Amino acid sequence: MAPVISGFDYHRISVADGISLNVAVGGAGSPIVLLHGFPQTHLMWRHVATDLAADHTVICPDLRGYGASDKPAETDGTTYSKRTMAADIVALAGALGHDQFALAGHDRGALVAFRAGLDHPGAITQLACLDVLPTLDMWDAMHGVQASVAFHLYLMAQPPGLPEQLIAASPDAFFGYFLDLWTNDPSAIPADIRAAYLEASRAAVPSIVADYRASAGIDVQHDQVNLAAGNHLRMPVAVLQQDWGSALGFDGAALWRAWAPDLEHTLVTSGHFMAEEAPTDIAKALRHLLSR
Template sequence: MKEALPDLYPGFDSVTIDTGDVQLFCRIGGTGPALLLLHGYPQSNEIWHKIAPGLAKHFTLIMPDLPGYGRSSIPALSSDHRAYSKKAMADSMVELMRQLGHTSFYLAGHDRGGRVGYRLALDHPEAIKRLAVLDIMPTSDYWDRLDRTFGLKIYHWMFLAQPAPYPETLIAASATSFLEHTLASWTGLKNLDCFSEGALAHNRSWFGDPARIAATCEDYRAGATIDYEHDKADLDAGNRISVPLLALWGNKGIATSVDDPLAVWRNWCDDVSGKALECGHFLPEEAPEATGEALLSFFGP
């Protein structure tokens, strides 16, 4: 019998919302204005469990698993990768929030969730009040600036984007080892110490599913193709993020590999603020107090 996973959000609700294209599993709790929190790779909603109690005193938190991740449904893979585009994911998040009664909301996204967040801000400016992105810069900037040093740091962008079923077959041969190596190597201390045993248990439980490994690879195939094209189309058209944007990154994280993150984000948005925190890539787990304080200050009580 499979061992029950620990509840990292006591007092929070668990719901699954059908947006029409995908069924999104969510943890929901707190009171106040709606704050949508989106996780990244290779994680699920549990990334927020250290900072959620503090934020829940001021906000209604909605923490879904992205399509294909965690306990959300797995869209079919396709040659154009459209179901895993950040545009499609952003559309699903807007529908999720609408069904929960929130036509406008705050949003914070880490890693892939940050990419869904800035795409949502570009495509649905009426839906978002303020946007925080954690340890990322725009997808097209990453691809356009790849050099030897940066390529070694984000080798997974190229590996996971290879045609199916090559990367998923290799990962599935030792999924837990790949997961834990990836998590540890992106932290500031290069180990798993910042991750609670409960969060690791949740991640291990779903990441080993071959269908979900394939889904997360498809996410990166979309990043290398359709997401890049969407970014370039907005840049060419002069479209900009119209809401205030907070960029946070780890001083030992991934975003520091490319220029000044604030300077990069100012190419996309006029109202940009932010800073580095003392950590690697996983801000909500490596530096939960500083991350929670920064988000609370930006979004306001």
């Protein structure tokens, strides 16, 4: 039996023409939506979600192109833009009866959350981004041999064809590499969860690549427009990061503060998959954000 978040109900909810998302919903109270990262599914939030569900309505979708959600073919370069994916999340929350909600994302999900905060400021009450930089800053920060740690960003930025072929030739080795490399505590991702991540990723190679390709194209353009216009995140923002900024030669807090005047930036002692490796700390940080 496939893993699920214990005590949560599962739904398929239409968010756009022909696009439905798989979503787990649990708890009661003010709503918070939790968005997963790469190469994961909504299951990465299983510990944090059950904690927060004690006094919040917790909504955990698989992003478009991931997990059990629909995976439309890329058509015009915008199918997997973070603007499109953010609109999915606002539509999802609305379909569940929430015109306003808190939003937290990890990795790819954090980029979707960031875009939702810029595009839909009236809908997002508080925003949390875990272990990522805004797309524009990410590309600017990567340089020299240090950028080799992010080789996958450059691989999946290439035109359609070769990246998909290379990854599909050995998907478990590709996706499993990141699950191993980015985890300080391997026991945080037990065998059944790891198997679920790999199975979901094998079925989603084209859409995952399209998501990353968008971050080397249309997502950069959207960030540049906001930056030129002086647009900022208007809501309280929490950023939780490993201390990889100093190792790679940039100040993560300063980069985020340029986008988020009401920012609390915290370094977390954890691997990249902090919601699984340090769920108590992450739940505590999200509760603090929800009180702001």
